[in-house]
Amino acid sequence: MREPLSRRQALRWMGLGAAAPLVALSRRALAQGTQEPEAPGLYDPFRVGRPQNRITDYENDPFIVGLESRIRCVCGCNLDVYTCRTTDFTCTTSPAMHREVVQLVENGKTAQEILDTFIAEHGEMVLMAPKKEGFNLLAYFLPGTAVVTVGGVLLWFLWKGRERAAAVRASERADLSGLSPEDRKRLEAELENLES
Amino acid sequence: MTILGQLALWIALLVSAWGTFVGFYGGMTRRHELIASARRATYVLCGLAMVASAGLLVAILKHDFNVAYVASYTSRDLPTVYLLSAFYGGQSGSMLFWVLVLSIFAALAQWLTARKYEHLLPYVAGVTSAVTLFFVATMLFSANPFARLPFTPADGQGLNPQLQNPGMVVHPPMLYLGYISITIPFAFAVAALMSRRLDTGWLHAIRKWTIVSWLFLSIGITLGMWWAYVELGWGGYWAWDPVENASFLPWLTMTAFLHSVMIQEKRGMLKKWNMVLISLSFFLSIFGTFITRSGVISSVHSFAQSSVGYYFLGGLIALVLGMAWLLYTRLPMLQSESHLESMVSREASFLFNNLILVGIAFSVLWGTIFPVISEIVRGHQVTVGPPFFNQVNIPLGLALLALTGIGPLIAWRKASVGNLRRQFAVPVVLGGVAAAVITALGMGNFYAILTISLAVFVTATIVQEFVRGVGARHRLHGENPVQAFVRLVGRNRRRYGGYVVHLGIVTYFVAFTGQAFKVDREASLKPGESVEVQSPWGHTYTFTHLGVSQYDQLNRLVSAASVEVDKDGKRIGVMSSEKRQHFTCAVPTRPCPDQMRQKSFEPSTEAGIRSNLQEDIYIVYAGSVEGTEEAVYRFTINPLVWWLWYGGFVLVVGGVITLWPGTTVRATRQGDTQGGYAAQIVESKGA
Secondary structure, eight states: OOOOOOHHHHHHHHHHHHHHHHHHHHHHHHHHHHSOOOOOBOSOGGGGOSOOOOOOHHHHOHHHHHHHTTBBOTTSSOSBHHHHHTTOTTOSHHHHHHHHHHHHHHTTOOHHHHHHHHHHHHOGGGBSSOOSSTTHHHHHHHHHHHHHHHHHHHHHHHHHHHHHHHHHHHHHHHHTTTSOHHHHHHHHHHHHHOOO | OHHHHHHHHHHHHHHHHHHHHHHHHHHHHTOHHHHHHHHHHHHHHHHHHHHHHHHHHHHHHTTOTTBHHHHHHOOTTSOHHHHHHGGGTSHHHHHHHHHHHHHHHHHHHHHHSOGGGGGGHHHHHHHHHHHHHHHHHHHHHHOOTTOBOSSOOSSOOOOOGGGOSHHHHHHHHHHHHHHHHTHHHHHHHHHHHHHTOOSTHHHHHHHHHHHHHHHHHHHHHHHHHHHIIIIIOSSOSOOOOHHHHHHHHHHHHHHHHHHHHHHHHHHSOOHHHHHHHHHHHHHHHHHHHHHHHHOSSOOTTOOOOOTHHHHHHHHHHHHHHHHHHHHHHTGGGGOOSSOOOOSSSHHHHHHHHHHHHHHHHHHHHHHHHHHHHHHHHHSSOOOOOHHHHHHHHHHHHHHHHHHHHHTTTSOSSOOOHHHHHHHHHHHHHHHHHHHHHHHHTTOOOHHHHHHHHHHHHHHHHHHHHHHHHHHHHHHHHOOOHHHHHHHHHHHTHHHHHHHHHHHHHHHHHHHHHHGGGOEEEEEEEOTTOEEEEEOTTSOEEEEEEEEEEEEEETTEEEEEEEEEEEETTEEEEEEEEEEEEEEEESSSOSSOOGGGEEEOSOOEEEOEEEEOSSEEEEEEEEEESTTBSOEEEEEEEEETTHHHHHHHHHHHHHHHHHHOTTOOOOOOOTTTTSOSHHHHHHHHHHO
């Protein structure tokens, strides 16, 4: 048979029962005290535009930044995703495209696979430079080819022109046959150093 | 006043049509009364354009929001300086500005041109009147700046915040001055062709105009870069945007013309080519206007899409066909008077300089229009952005830089081995040493090494020229070095001014190199938190977020985020970047009650910039996390940007030296353009 609760025991249990919530409250208060204080609020948040997300390691990841520099933001700004999301803070398209890039990177996709995903979604226009294939090769090679070709033609004309120039020079020399050797030497030196 | 402005435009339409007719007809028939009438027409057009412009300006300054243009681009709280810049901030206003500047230039051309070129002036008046006619007609029938609304709003929509920047007050007028002033050299070229007076006279008549035009374009482009850098907040200054490209194209062809014209003056060569270049420059200035206004190629800088693009396309096609016909019929008169004698000569180097400049112009044009070509051929557009342009143009640009050093020093006709050694031995060695030193210091970027090496080479050639010139004057006249330097430059402004311009170009290239080493870092920081960024020069910057303060300023609500900046552990100061929320007021009362403020545009960003010779610290406040003072920043360390603005300054100084009045132009005798050497020799022999 259980012994009746003594007065001392009853007071102890009552004390413990009263202390428990106080201990819990004080622990919670202590825990709150160790948390970082929230950043002070802005007087008028609407003035700074759309709320921003905290920056994570992904935003500064060279692989992601490099990749986003090759993808065009499709909002119509003409900028690449990286430049747009770090410049036009009103654009919601480039942050969304950034999140997509991050997700694809997290899924283990390679750079080319990520680019291909974007091409499949938005077409080839999503690349900041045309792919070096097919008709696009014309874009890359025409300027260089034109310069080299015209340069080649120019050199050819220069080469051919030497003969005509030699004939002209010979006739000029004939006109100057009366010059003394000293005068001719002086003249040629002057011509050589003629600057402007 | 707007009615007067509108009336002035309609009268200008009639007067420009008359001026075009009497200019060409008077020139062809040599009837003096028609020639005089054509000249008077240009003066009257100038007056009418001023009246029309005054009409629009008064409407803007008096906030006449019943005028659609005023309501679209201004507001009551817009600061006065931006009210003035709103004059050319929109489509139709900028066209009126174009007409104003063109008519002033046309009147100046008639007034200032020496009488010995009088035979060209009626045709010049004809061309400038025709261009004015085109712009006035386009305005009246498609983009009238005086068009009225059926109601009067209490306030206007305001000017785009990105245009509310001091750079934007100066940049567009400068660029317009450059674009528009090309009309004058082009008009003289047409006049020379039509009058069949194709000696070097017309080149002398336009010499200053071409430099003025080129200088304005250069200033306009550089200010545009500055505006993009400080205002757009992306940390760069050139994005190969179609509209940027459109301003670069005529600059390239004008630069080619400025060089090739020297060959025509000295040797009587490249006559056809010079005609092509000056025409091309004018066409490209119109093409740039077409791109900006048609919406055919998307650009962040474009005006609203409108039908004026069709007018410009039609005008451009008519111009190209007309000029092609004129050139074709005058080809026999444009025969070269002498031939190139050597591949190693100044003529050849200038030719290759032209080839590269026009090659770059072609690649830029090609890249700009390739999306449209792709759409026509393949049915879908592609994007041609900075990666393409950099890949194609960097090698060409470096070849051009090399020629900048070679061209001015190499001998005319044919350079001997002795000439080459004398002129280039020291610069080549210095360029090589520079390459070796920076490579040894750890720079690994091939293009950067090459650029710095070539920059040293070109600078050495220029310094060598100045040193030799000063030395020669010191020896011949006993002048002290400062006196000799001043007189050297003063006596041959075109040549030494040109060298200073080249120095400016070299400085630009050095600045471009810095872009290869740019560092970006994003961070979100609570007050008191810091982030470190390593600069390419090895410095460690620490940015500590101080907080965000919000206040009212002029026509905007400002949120300024501040950071304390330490460099290598040493405090260098506090920098701020702002978010600006512009507003308009729903009622005309001032000050505007808070509840009547209406948000006019999305918040714009003002970057915080701190420059020195090595690098810029560029801070952008992106916004805040969930309405708190936890700020999201982008920190950029941008090397060598300051050199760009310095290069622009040097370039302008060089251009002003070249333009400075007082240089006596040596009289060109009949036929001495044919090299001139034989004639001179015979003369000296006779003497």
